[in-house]
Amino acid sequence: MTTASIARPTGVLVTAVIGLVVTGGIALSGLLGKGGAAFNTTSDGIFWGLPIVTYDYFLLTSTGLAMVASIALLAGARDFAALAKRCVWLALAALIGGVAVLALELGHPVRALWAIPLNAQAASPLFWKVLFVAAYLVLLLVLFARLSRPGWTLASVRGTAIATLAAALGVTMLAGLVYGTMTMRPFWSSADVPMAFLVESLLGGIAFTIFFTYLAYGFDPDAMPPQLKALLASPMPAIFAVAILAQGLFVGTRAITGLYANAEGLQVWQDIVGGALFHLELWVGLALPLVLMLMQGTRRPGGIQVLAAALVMVSLFLSRYEYIIGGQRVPLFKGSWAPDLLLYQPSLTEWMLLLMAIFLMGLVYALGERALALSAEPKERAA
Amino acid sequence: MAKWGMVIDLDKCTGCQACTTACAMENTRLPGENWQDVLFYHEGTYPNVKLMWFPRPCMHCENPSCVEVCPTGATYKEKDGGFVLVDWNKCIGCKYCMVACPYGVRFYTDEKPVVEPDIRSVFPGKEGRQWSPPYQAPQDDPAHGVGIQPPGVVSKCTFCYHRVSKAPKGVADLDESIPELKEFVPACVRMCPPKARYFGDLDNPASKVNRLIADKNGVRLMDETGNKPQVYYLSGGAAASVPRARASRAKA
Numbered sequence: 001m002t003t004a005s006i007a008r009p010t011g012v013l014v015t016a017v018i019g020l021v022v023t024g025g026i027a028l029s030g031l032l033g034k035g036g037a038a039f040n041t042t043s044d045g046i047f048w049g050l051p052i053v054t055y056d057y058f059l060l061t062s063t064g065l066a067m068v069a070s071i072a073l074l075a076g077a078r079d080f081a082a083l084a085k086r087c088v089w090l091a092l093a094a095l096i097g098g099v100a101v102l103a104l105e106l107g108h109p110v111r112a113l114w115a116i117p118l119n120a121q122a123a124s125p126l127f128w129k130v131l132f133v134a135a136y137l138v139l140l141l142v143l144f145a146r147l148s149r150p151g152w153t154l155a156s157v158r159g160t161a162i163a164t165l166a167a168a169l170g171v172t173m174l175a176g177l178v179y180g181t182m183t184m185r186p187f188w189s190s191a192d193v194p195m196a197f198l199v200e201s202l203l204g205g206i207a208f209t210i211f212f213t214y215l216a217y218g219f220d221p222d223a224m225p226p227q228l229k230a231l232l233a234s235p236m237p238a239i240f241a242v243a244i245l246a247q248g249l250f251v252g253t254r255a256i257t258g259l260y261a262n263a264e265g266l267q268v269w270q271d272i273v274g275g276a277l278f279h280l281e282l283w284v285g286l287a288l289p290l291v292l293m294l295m296q297g298t299r300r301p302g303g304i305q306v307l308a309a310a311l312v313m314v315s316l317f318l319s320r321y322e323y324i325i326g327g328q329r330v331p332l333f334k335g336s337w338a339p340d341l342l343l344y345q346p347s348l349t350e351w352m353l354l355l356m357a358i359f360l361m362g363l364v365y366a367l368g369e370r371a372l373a374l375s376a377e378p379k380e381r382a383a
Numbered sequence: 384m385a386k387w388g389m390v391i392d393l394d395k396c397t398g399c400q401a402c403t404t405a406c407a408m409e410n411t412r413l414p415g416e417n418w419q420d421v422l423f424y425h426e427g428t429y430p431n432v433k434l435m436w437f438p439r440p441c442m443h444c445e446n447p448s449c450v451e452v453c454p455t456g457a458t459y460k461e462k463d464g465g466f467v468l469v470d471w472n473k474c475i476g477c478k479y480c481m482v483a484c485p486y487g488v489r490f491y492t493d494e495k496p497v498v499e500p501d502i503r504s505v506f507p508g509k510e511g512r513q514w515s516p517p518y519q520a521p522q523d524d525p526a527h528g529v530g531i532q533p534p535g536v537v538s539k540c541t542f543c544y545h546r547v548s549k550a551p552k553g554v555a556d557l558d559e560s561i562p563e564l565k566e567f568v569p570a571c572v573r574m575c576p577p578k579a580r581y582f583g584d585l586d587n588p589a590s591k592v593n594r595l596i597a598d599k600n601g602v603r604l605m606d607e608t609g610n611k612p613q614v615y616y617l618s619g620g621a622a623a624s625v626p627r628a629r630a631s632r633a634k635a
Contacts, residue, residue: 121453124451124479335423
C-alpha cells in the first residue's frame, strides 16, 4: 500500500485553520449582530441567496465525489479503486462544508432535526432530500470505515458501495426536483432538472478528484504510484472531456430555451447571456478545459489537468449561482413599482460563508490526508 | 365546516390602500410586510396607458403549493374554514413556501428592513418576538401564525383567523353591516371604503359571495397553476382588471 504525502501538509492545514477562523468569525459576528439582516436576500423575490448556492454546490460536489468513489469500487478496475478512499473522505468534507452553511442560513436549523422527520411531509421534495441526505451521510461513514479496514477488498465493500451510489444518486435527483417541480416558476420548472443536476454533480466529482489527487502528491505526477499516474494520463482525460461536454450541452440548451421562450421569469435569460459571468462559465470554464482534455499535447501534463479541473470547479459554481439566483430575479406579483429585474449582490456575510465552506472542506480534507491514509488501495492491488 | 372565501370587486376598488393599512394595524405588521397589498400595474404606452390596481391578499388556495412543499408541516390548511396558516413553532425558515407560492404573498422579515430606520431597533423584540411595539394588537397565536412572529419564520395573511374562527357556525357571509357579525369580519373587508370586498362561505350555496361569483363572472388569479384560490375577482371590464402577467415587464 502506498501513502501520499501532501507537499507541506502543515501549510494546507494552517491555511485552512486560519481561513476558517477569519471567515467564520466575520460571518458569525455578522449573523449574531444582525441576524438575517446580514444577508441581502429580500421578500421581494431573492429568497435564496449565496448561502443556498454554496450549500447546493457543496452538496452536489459531495454526491459527485461519492459517485466517482462508488463507481470506481464497483467497476472492478483496481486502478480506479485507488482513488476511492480519498474521494469518499472528500465527499464527507464537502458535505460538512455545505451543511454548515445551510445551518447558518436557516431561521431555525436545530428545529429541523426533529420537525422534518417527525412530521413526515411526504409531498415535499425537501422532506425526501433531507431523508436521503441523512442516509447518504451514514453510508459515507460506513463506506469510509470499511475502506479503512486493513486488507479491505473490492468484494468486501461492494454492497456498501452500491448503497452509497444509490443514496448519492437519490440526493442529487431530489436536489433537482426541489427546483424542477416548481411549475409556477418556468425558469426552474422542467423534468430534466434532476438529470442536469446529475451531470453537474458527476462533472464536479471528477474535477475535484483530479484536483485533490494532484494536491495529495504535491502537484508532482512523478511522486504518484505508476498505476495512478497512468490512470490520470489516460483514460481520465477522456472521461473528464465527456462529462464536460455533457454539462456544456445542458448549459447551452438551457440558455437557448430561455432566450427562445416567452414564459414568465425567462426574460432574465437576456440579462444572463448578456453578462460576463455566463461567458466565463461557458467558454473559460467549460470550452477551454474541453479543448485542453481533447488535444493530444495538453491532456496528459499534470499542470494542465489541474488547471482544467480548477476552471471546471469555478464554472460549476457560476452555473449554480446563475441557476438559483436567475430563477428569482424577475419579481412576480410585486407590481410596476418593483424593478424589471431584481439586483442581487451578496453581502459580506454571505461571501464569508462561501469562503468558510471552502476552508472547512479544506480543513477536513487536510486532517484526513494527514491521519487517515487516504491513498489506501484494495488488497488485490497490494498483492 | 365552512370554506371561507373572499370576493373583491375590481369595479368598485379605488386602490386607496385602506385594506393594506387596516391589515397592518390589525396584525401589527412591520413596514413593507404587506400581507394585504394593492399592486399597481400599467400597460401600454403613452398616450394609451392603462393603470390598474390590484388588491392581493393570500389566496388561501384549495390546493396550496406552499403546503405541499413545506418539509415540516409548518404551513398547513385548516380543515374547518379552509385557512392556509403557518405554525411558527414548526417553521424552520427554509423559505421553500415563498418560492412555491405563485402569488408572492409570503414574507420573511428576518432580513434588511424595507423602510429605514429599522423600527425593530426602536421597539426591540421581547419574549422571542421580532419586535414589540407598545401599540401591538392583543391577539397572539403562534400555532396559527397570528400576532408578532418570532425571528426566522415565514409569515402571511391569515384571513384574520383570530376573528373569523370565532364566527357563529353556519353563517353564510361575514358582513360588517350586520352588527352581530361585525367583530368577526377580516380587517381588510371591514375597512374597505367603497365596499369592494366580501367575505363568506364558498360551500354555502346561499352565500352572497357565491351569488356574486356567479352573477359577475368571478375569476381566480392564475387558475392555470391548479392552486384553486379561495379569493375571486369581479370585473365587468369597466375599471381595473386581473393583471395579464405577474411580472411588470414582459420579454423585450
